[in-house]
Amino acid sequence: MASPRTLRDLSLRPVSVLKTVSDRKAAQLELWGVASVLDLLMTFPRKDRYIDRTVKASVSGLDVGTAAAVLAEVQRVRSGGGHNRNRKVPVTVTVRDDTGTMEVAFFNQPWRAKQLREGTEAIFWGKVGDYRGTRQMVNPVVDVVAGVDEPGLGRQRRTLRILPVYPASAKAGLTSWEIGTFVEEALERAGEFLDPLPGEWLASLDLWDRTSAMRAIHGPESLDVIRPARRRLTFDELFRLQLALVLRRRAFEHNARALRHDVSPREITGAVSGTLVSRFLGGLPFELTTAQRRALAVIVADLAGPFPMHRLLQGDVGSGKTVVALAALLGAVQSGHQGALMVPTEVLAEQHAVAVRQLLGALDVRVELLTSRVKGKARAQMLTDLASGEVSIVVGTHALLTREVEFASLGMVVIDEQHRFGVEQRATLRAKGEEGDPDLLVMTATPIPRTAAMVIFGDLDLTVLDELPPGRVMVTTKWLPRPADEHIAWDRVRREVAAGHRAFVVCPLVGDSLRVEARSATEECDRLRAGELAGLRVGLLHGQMAPAAREEAMAQFRRGEIEVLVATTVIEVGVDVPEATVMVVESADRFGIAQLHQLRGRVGRGALASWCFLLGEGGEDGVAGERLAAVEKTTDGFVLAEEDLRLRGEGTLLGARQQGHTDLRLASLSDPDDRFLLTEARRVAEAIVTGDPQLEAHPALADEIKLFLSEDEGEYLFKS
C-alpha cells in the first residue's frame, strides 16, 4: 500500500499530472492561482451550495413536477426522422425499468441518438413532466452506466450524487463542473491523506480524519456529511494559523534575554510606598478603574518575570490606556532602565508628551519628545542624553526607529495604536535594548473582537480594558442624512461655543494624497468661516502643516483661542481636549465604523454633555447607511466591532495584515461555530507546543507548518 499523502507531497505535483487537466486547462488554472494538486484540493466548494441529485426513483414511482434520477434502459430512439440534422427536432428516447416506461426528449443534442442506443443503461436525472398523459423528462442530465462513453463530457458522474459547486471563474475560463472533474481525479489518485493530528485529539475534539473530510467535502455521499467534513478542514486551517502564532511566540521567548524589572503588584494595591510607581499612582487625581488595576497587575507581573513582555493592551477610546502604559514605563525607570513611547503621528506624539508630563506632575522623571521637528543642537543634545541615560522616557514617532537613536538601557517599549506599525518596526525598536530585550506593550483602541484578535495579534498576549472611568458622559450621536437637516449640527456648534466649549469639524476623506486632503480641508475651513460658522474663531489643522504651526493650532484650541477646529483625520487618535463637546463629521459615509468611533472619541472626554453629528447619505447600496446607523446607535466599541465584522466580512479586517498562509478560506469569524473552533485550535496548539516546543515528536505537523510559512519565518521558528 502506498504511504499516506502529505500536503507537501501534493504541493510538489503540478496540476498537469492529472489526466483530466489538459495543458490549456493547466495554464488557466495557474492563472487562477491553482498550480499544484494541493492548490486544487484546497479549492473548496461553496458553502451550502451543493446540488442534491441523489433522489432515486423507479419509473412508475416518479412524481410529476419533482426532480429525480432513474436508472433505466433505452428501449427505442427516434431522432426526428432518420438523418435529420435539424436541431429544433428533438431526439426522443423511450426508456424503461422493471416498473414502467417514460419518454425522454433531448433538444439541440443530436448526438444523443448515437450515445443512447437501444439496450444502453443510463441514469437520467431531471424534472418529470406530463406530456400528453405520458411521463417525460426534457434535457435530463445523463450518465451512461453501461454502454458507450459519453462524448464531450468529463469522467465525473453527475447523477445520483451530490454535486459540489465550486467558485468557478469565468475570467479564467473554468467552470465549476471542470474543477469538480479535476478535483475528483486528484482525490482518487491521492488516496489516503496523512493525518498530522494525533488520534486522541481527533477523538476529543470530535473531528473527522483528514481523508474522510477531504473526500466528503468534495464529493459528499449525503448532505449530512458536509458539515463534519467542513468542520474538520476549518479546524485545520485555524490550527495551522494558531500553531504558527504560538510557535512564533515561543521562538520569541526562547531567543529572548529578559530584563527582570524591579517592580511588584504590591505597588499597585498601595501595599508598598515610596517607589516611583507607587508615588505616581498615589499622586493621580483619580482612582484607577478596576480594569486598569487588573491590567496593570498583569503587566507588572510580566515586567518582573523571566520572559520579555509581549502584550497587547486593548481598550476602547477613553478607557485610560495611557495611565496604565505610563505606570509600566515607570516600572522600567525605577529599575534603572529607560522607556520609549512610540506613536504614529507627530500630532499624537506632541499630545502624548503633554499628557505624560501632566500625569507625572511633580515626579522627577525626565521626559523628552523626539520628532523630526527637533533639529540641530537640541537634537544632538537629546540624543546624547538618551545614550547616556539622562532621559528616562522618550516619546516619539518613527523617528525613534532611526539608527542615530541609542539608549543607555532601553527596558520598556510602548507602541500606541499599533495598527499603523508593522511587525518589523516592533522588532527594530526591540533590538535597541542593549542589555536585554525590552518589554513590549502594544496598545490599540481599535476594538477587535477577541477571536479576531487571536488571529491578527495571535502572537501577543491580550489584555482588555473593558471599563470606562466613571463620570463619562454618553456622546449623543445623530446621523443627519438630509442636507436640509445639517443646520441642526451647526446650531449645536454655535450654542456650545457660546457656552465656552469647543468643536471639531472633520473634513471628508478625499483621495489618497495628503496634499489633496490638506487643500480640501483648507477650502472647507474658508467656506465655513464665510458661511455656517461666520463670526466664530475657526482654526485649521491638517497633516501638511509645519509641525510648529500644528502645535500652535492645537495649543490655541486647548486654550480656547480657536473655538472650532476644522481638521482632517490627523485628530483621529489621542487628541485630548476635555472642553471639546461637539464634533461634526462631514461626508461621514466615507469613513469606516472603526474610524468614526475613533473620531467620536475626541469628544465627551470630560464631564460635559457632548454631541457628534454625522453628515452624509447612506450610499447606493445602503451599506454606508448601516454603518452610520450603527455608530448612531451605540458608543460601545465592541458592539461596533462586531457590527463592522458583520458588514465587512473578516476578509477586509484581516486583509491588510494577513499573508497567504493565514488566509482563511473556510473559517468565518462571524460564525459562532467557527469562533469556537478557533479557541479550540488555540488550546490544542498551546498544548502541543508546551510539550514539544520544536515539534520534534510531531514531524508531520512541523512539516505542514513550514509548508504554509515563508521560508524565513520557518527558519526563525525552528532554529533553536
Ligand code: ADP
Ligand atoms: P485612551 O485609552 O483613549 O488612550 P486615555 O489614556 O487618553 O484614554 O485617557 C482618557 C482620559 O481619561 C485622560 O484624560 C485620562 O487622564 C483620564 N483617565 C484615565 N484613567 C482614569 C480614571 N481611572 N479615572 C478618571 N479619569 C481617567
Ligand code: MG
Ligand atoms: Mg490614547
